[in-house]
Amino acid sequence: MTSEIETPRRPFKWRKLLVQLVSGMAIGALAGYGAGEVIGNYTEARGLDELPPSVEIAGLIAALYIIVAAALLAGSLSPSLGSKILNVEDADEIRESQSQFVPTGIAMLLWGVALLGLALSAPVGPLAASAALGIGAGGLLIGTWFAIKAYRGSDELMLAMNLEAGAITYGLVLVVLGGWAMVAHVGYVAGPQPLDILTACYALVLVASFIAVGRRGLLIRGG
Secondary structure: OOOOOOOHHHHOOOOHHHHHHHHHHHHHHHHHHHHHHHHHHHHHHHOOOOOOOHHHHHHHHHHHHHHHHHHHHHHHHHHHHHHHHHHOOOHHHHOOOHHHHHHHHHHHHHHHHHHHHHHOOOOOEEEEEHHHHHHHHHHHHHHHHHHHHHHHHOOOOHHHHHHHHHHHHHHHHHHHHHHHHHHOOOOOOOOOHHHHHHHHHHHHHHHHHHHHHHHHOOOOOOO
C-alpha cells in the first residue's frame, strides 16, 4: 500500500497583498495626479486641446515602468522595505538576489525613460526628433544590456519564467498587434501608429510576465 502525503497549502498572504495594493494605489495616484498637472500645463502652454492618444498611452506605460523600477531599486537597496513591497519571501531573498534585482530595475528604468523620450518627441512634445531618438535608442540598448546581465544571474526558476514570458509575449504580440493590423488592413479601424506598436510591445511584456508568474502561483509571496 502506498500512502499519499499532501503538502499543506500555504495560507494566502492577505496582509502583504493589502500593503502592496495600498502602496501601489497611492504611488499610482500621486504619479497620475502629477502627470495630469504636467500634461495639462504643457498642452495649455502649447495651445493644444489635448495630447494625441498615442502619446498619452505611451506616457502612462513609460511612467508605469519607471514606478516599478523605482520600487524594485528601492527595495533592493533596503531589503527590509523590499520584503514588504516586492514579491519576495523575505529580506534574505532580496540580499541573495540583489545581483539580479538591481540590473533588472535599471533596465526597466532605462526602458521607461526611452519610451517617455519618444513620447515627448516633436512636433507634439518639446524634444527635437534627434534628441528623442537618442534617448529612445540609448535607453533601449543600454537597458537591454542590463537585462541580459540580470538574465545571466538568474536561477533555474527565473530562467524558466523568462523563457515562458518570452513565448507568451510572442503569442500576445501576434494576437493583439496582428489582429489590429488585420482589421486595419480591411478598413474597419485605423492602423496603429509607430508609437502605438512600441507601446503595445512594452505593455504586452508586462502582461506576459504577470501570466508567467501567476502560472507558478508566485503572485503573492512572503508575509
